[in-house]
Amino acid sequence: MKPINDAHVARPGLAVVDIAAADDATAFALQHLLAAHYAIAPAHRTTRDAGEPGVRLRCFVDLHHEPDI
Template sequence: MTSPIDPRHLSEPGLAVLDITAADEDTAHALMDGLQQLWATSGITLIRREPGLPGVHARIHAHIRIWPPRDPLASPTGGTDIDTEVADHVC
């Protein structure tokens, strides 16, 4: 990648900058999506093709000590605090 890694990107334990090289865009997107399911990341970022280098390239930032937000409806971990009962009458 052409942009330098800034010290703020690695200012504390658990922060990482990942340079990705993949055969194609679909593979790079799948990897970035999988990483954002595991950790808090910068998400799916811009993919570049660099002349003279094989495949495609991307860079993401990850914080491995912070878990990504979870949708309580998709994977409840107890009560969701959402009332799913439908009111049959008006009070």
Template sequence: MKTDEQHVAEPGLVVLDITAADEDTLRTVMDGLQQRWATSGIVPVRRLPGEPGVRARVYADVYRSGTR
């Protein structure tokens, strides 16, 4: 996946590509991130054929706090 320039256009904006062994672990990580920072939330999980684990891409603003 290509990173769009707008997603990292200013300080504090990050793109996180996360890989985990299973969907439950991945969702737990995404939930923890959204509690700490303003993020794109729980996003769809992807599987790449022939590669282990599951993946997700999360966008976050580390200068803004999460919603919880």
């Protein structure tokens, strides 16, 4: 995954969440749970690391804003 840059965590309440899961469905289910409680910039695809099990997904969370549901 790409490095986290300063803008992603520029102030309190901003967070980067890296999800490691066995499969896409599990990773997206967790992202969906986060989106139900916080405003997020969702990921639209997972990534796989060669030789490593499972998938990874990164989303960005803003704890100050209500989700857009």
